[in-house]
Amino acid sequence: MESRKVRVAIAGVGNCALSLLQGISYYRAQGTHGNQVGLMHYDIGGLTPGDIEVVCAFDIDVRKVGKPLGEAAKAKPNCTTMFFDNLAFCQAEVFMGPMFDGYSPLMDAYPEDERFLVADLEPVDVGKVLQEKDVEILISYLPVGADQATRYYASQCLKTGVSLINCIPSFVVSDPEWYNRFDRAGIPIIGDDVKSQVGATIVHRALSALLGERGAKIRRTYQLNVGGNTDFMNMLDRTRLKFKKISKTEAVVSTIEGEIESRNVHIGPSDYVPWQRDNKVCFLRIEAEGFLGAPIELELRLSVEDSPNSGGVIVDAIRFLKLARERGQSGPLYPACAYFMKRPPVQMDEKEARGKLEAFLQGSIKEKGCQ
Numbered sequence: 138m139e140s141r142k143v144r145v146a147i148a149g150v151g152n153c154a155l156s157l158l159q160g161i162s163y164y165r166a167q168g169t170h171g172n173q174v175g176l177m178h179y180d181i182g183g184l185t186p187g188d189i190e191v192v193c194a195f196d197i198d199v200r201k202v203g204k205p206l207g208e209a210a211k212a213k214p215n216c217t218t219m220f221f222d223n224l225a226f227c228q229a230e231v232f233m234g235p236m237f238d239g240y241s242p243l244m245d246a247y248p249e250d251e252r253f254l255v256a257d258l259e260p261v262d263v264g265k266v267l268q269e270k271d272v273e274i275l276i277s278y279l280p281v282g283a284d285q286a287t288r289y290y291a292s293q294c295l296k297t298g299v300s301l302i303n304c305i306p307s308f309v310v311s312d313p314e315w316y317n318r319f320d321r322a323g324i325p326i327i328g329d330d331v332k333s334q335v336g337a338t339i340v341h342r343a344l345s346a347l348l349g350e351r352g353a354k355i356r357r358t359y360q361l362n363v364g365g366n367t368d369f370m371n372m373l374d375r376t377r378l379k380f381k382k383i384s385k386t387e388a389v390v391s392t393i394e395g396e397i398e399s400r401n402v403h404i405g406p407s408d409y410v411p412w413q414r415d416n417k418v419c420f421l422r423i424e425a426e427g428f429l430g431a432p433i434e435l436e437l438r439l440s441v442e443d444s445p446n447s448g449g450v451i452v453d454a455i456r457f458l459k460l461a462r463e464r465g466q467s468g469p470l471y472p473a474c475a476y477f478m479k480r481p482p483v484q485m486d487e488k489e490a491r492g493k494l495e496a497f498l499q500g501s502i503k504e505k506g507c508q
């Protein structure tokens with residue numbers, strides 16, 4: 138019997154896309170008995186990472202549009218580390234997407250090798266391509282602040298019955314107006330703003346929950362993040378950050394016991410350091426009160442390669458969504474949103490979300506899994 142495949146499209150062939158393609162290729166090459174380290178699940182309902190087929194992509198960069206996907210993903214300004222170089226199977230075409238607010242003018246000040254270079258081409262009709270390529274799931278890896286572009290791609294998904302995985306902090310899956318439309322159209326979705334596999338958000342959440350469980354009260358906290366990829370360059374444009382700050386802050390504050398004044402929480406992308414490339418460094422500080430009000434201070438430095446850290450989450454999100462489609466579910470897949478995303482429609486702690494996801498895998502949660 139021929140194995141099942143998941144037919145995926147990507148909007149935004151940046152560093153996250155490059156890491157995802159490397160991951161699919163690497164675990165496919167490993168086969169069933171090879172190295173599975175780095176995966177949260179090897180098998181999801183009979184699907185392995187190698188069963189993901191990227192069948193088309195959309196971008197706006199002259200070095201990417203019109204190229205086979207594997208080649209486009211390796212083009213500048215992408216700079217994530219190549220852990221697995223063979224992307225020979227990624228032959229899908231990269232189409233010119235509509236620009237909308239995908240480009241921040243602030244990028245003009247930087248060398249071409251480091252920033253986006255917009256192609257002077259007519260955009261395609263995204264819905265038509267999604268239909269022609271028989272796409273099941275569209276992953277949005279657009280830049281932070283591309284709110285209009287996000288709404289355009291989401292509307293094309295709605296029109297064509299395609300599921301959306303929204304990796305960016307433009308609120309669609311967590312916005313009732315939008316998720317109800319997907320629900321009514323019978324389309325399952327996951328979003329918003331991907332939570333890295335082992336990144337600043339999950340570590341901050343785990344530490345906040347730990348302090349709360351042990352009776353300590355968090356008084357003040359910050360999380361400062363620096364990196365040298367286009368994601369960090371783009372986020373120097375503070376006008377694009379409104380929803381990113383909301384998403385990152387909510388993800389942490391939802392795990393803090395009791396009230397905390399908003400002025401005592403500072404979480405966000407902090408600076409762009411070009412030589413860091415795709416290495417992201419997080420500096421985290423928590424000040425708390427323990428027994429008798431005794432002070433507790435915690436400082437942590439976390440250094441990760443940024444883009445593979447989201448790839449490890451998205452290979453699972455894609456396969457959970459495929460399963461949800463096969464089971465006829467619609468609207469947000471709540472536990473998956475809570476486990477994989479910073480801004481889900483319903484926040485859950487990691488243990489609850491993971492438990493519900495496993496129950497979903499076993500088939501014991503048939504509905505959206507929130508009840």
Ligand SMILES: NC(=O)c1ccc[n+]([C@@H]2O[C@H](COP(=O)([O-])OP(=O)(O)OC[C@H]3O[C@@H](n4cnc5c(N)ncnc54)[C@H](O)[C@@H]3O)[C@@H](O)[C@H]2O)c1
Nearest residue numbers: 149150151152153196234236239278279280281367368447
């Ligand atoms: N761990 C992580 O890396 C992580 C975690 C959370 C969220 N994210 C988010 O995921 C998104 C993607 O991250 P990345 O590092 O791959 O970014 P990136 O800057 O490397 O890539 C963005 C890509 O989108 C393209 N683009 C711009 N406008 C477009 C449009 N209108 N249509 C199609 N393509 C367009 C650009 O040319 C570029 O190739 C970002 O919003 C980022 O904040 C990433």
